[in-house]
Amino acid sequence: MKIVLIGYMGSGKSSVGKKLAAVLGIPFKDMDDEIEKQEGISIPKIFLEKGEIYFRKVEIEVLKNILSKSEGFVLATGGGTPCYADSMNFLVKQKDVVSVYLKTPIDVLTTRLFSEKENRPLLAHLKTEDNLNDFIRKHLFERGYFYNQAALTVENGGESVNETVEKIILKLF
Numbered sequence: 001m002k003i004v005l006i007g008y009m010g011s012g013k014s015s016v017g018k019k020l021a022a023v024l025g026i027p028f029k030d031m032d033d034e035i036e037k038q039e040g041i042s043i044p045k046i047f048l049e050k051g052e053i054y055f056r057k058v059e060i061e062v063l064k065n066i067l068s069k070s071e072g073f074v075l076a077t078g079g080g081t082p083c084y085a086d087s088m089n090f091l092v093k094q095k096d097v098v099s100v101y102l103k104t105p106i107d108v109l110t111t112r113l114f115s116e117k118e119n120r121p122l123l124a125h126l127k128t129e130d131n132l133n134d135f136i137r138k139h140l141f142e143r144g145y146f147y148n149q150a151a152l153t154v155e156n157g158g159e160s161v162n163e164t165v166e167k168i169i170l171k172l173f
């Protein structure tokens with residue numbers, strides 16, 4: 001089984017994905033890590049030196065390459081992965097893929113991301129928590145169209161990473 005986690009930045013795809021893969025005993029892959037490995041520079045540097053359009057091209061290429069592998073895995077996508085080109089459509093058409101939307105309330109995302117926004121080029125310019133909260137509200141409104149096409153939706157707000165992993169497993173099996 002290929003489990004693909006999608007959701008907004010800070011929704012917990014990397015943290016929950018790592019734990020879920022360990023519990024299921026299958027490999028864990030993180031799109032952002034794979035992109036950094038392939039390009040040999042950090043994501044903020046890719047945005048700065050090559051631009052977002054270049055990043056999105058690499059992102060879809062890396063997604064298709066990972067999904068072409070035959071063995072099962074848990075994949076944490078980047079926050080924007082399903083929202084560009086035909087990626088979400090492509091994901092839902094894969095018969096061996098279960099997409100899981102990790103859904104987190106805007107206020108929880110704001111708190112989590114305010115201290116981590118420097119590593120996320122789309123957020124780094126937002127000065128206050130209020131600015132960040134406004135940005136997330138609008139951005140999530142646009143991206144919800146894609147995230148809501150996932151096969152499963154699981155909340156990762158007030159619950160711990162372990163609780164969210166348990167909820168995903170209950171929905172999967």
Ligand SMILES: Nc1ncnc2c1ncn2[C@@H]1O[C@H](COP(=O)(O)OP(=O)(O)OP(=O)(O)O)[C@@H](O)[C@H]1O
Pocket residue numbers: 007008009010011012013014015016032076077078079080112116120156157158159160161164
């Ligand atoms: N259930 C949870 N409870 C508390 N903190 C959490 C939970 N899930 C994730 N976090 C924290 O939220 C922050 C963001 O999580 P994480 O990096 O896993 O998100 P992400 O969805 O992979 O983000 P991105 O799309 O930017 O890669 C981390 O500091 C992580 O420890």
Ligand SMILES: O=C(O)C1=C[C@@H](O)[C@@H](O)[C@H](O)C1
Pocket residue numbers: 008009032043077078079080081119120121122
């Ligand atoms: O939501 C987004 O568009 C992004 C999320 C991160 O995971 C990275 O993929 C990058 O910072 C872009």
Ligand SMILES: [Mg+2]
Pocket residue numbers: 013014015030032076077078
């Ligand atoms: Mg991540």
